[in-house]
Amino acid sequence: MKPINFSSTAATLFVVLTSVALCSFTPKPGGYSYEVYLNNQLVIQEHMYARKEAPTLPLNMTTSQDAISIMFNNCNKVDVSRKISLKDDQDATIKEWTFGDSPDIKNQMKIKVSEIVAVQNKYSKVKLVYSSQAVNDGVHLINLQLSDATALKK
Numbered sequence: 001m002k003p004i005n006f007s008s009t010a011a012t013l014f015v016v017l018t019s020v021a022l023c024s025f026t027p028k029p030g031g032y033s034y035e036v037y038l039n040n041q042l043v044i045q046e047h048m049y050a051r052k053e054a055p056t057l058p059l060n061m062t063t064s065q066d067a068i069s070i071m072f073n074n075c076n077k078v079d080v081s082r083k084i085s086l087k088d089d090q091d092a093t094i095k096e097w098t099f100g101d102s103p104d105i106k107n108q109m110k111i112k113v114s115e116i117v118a119v120q121n122k123y124s125k126v127k128l129v130y131s132s133q134a135v136n137d138g139v140h141l142i143n144l145q146l147s148d149a150t151a152l153k154k
Contacts, residue, residue, distance in 0.1 A: 079132030
């Protein structure tokens, strides 16, 4: 019977456990997260590193007072030169809103739903894209399904 070499067994066990621990972490960099509110009610909360595709928010039966508010968090920093763009399926910009710089991480970007729904005669689906000085490529936040109440009842 061979004697057990405890130092080689311990070294092997250490290598195996270290490998398992290192494989447990995701290699994807991230830090973007955002929240979307419709009339001050949270409807979407996303973390970009865990997302496969942008969520869809149907906008139907809206009133002139309805508003979408977006809070975008870039690694716990507030970006400067913030913009939200309304884009079509071919990434052409339909409308763009710019927002002032603020040191408050909770500073929401508000858009009247009536400004978005005004394009429903030309577009049935649009998307909101966030960009800033730090995020100049743009981040596709949500798809918006534009339809009127009569189309939904059919």
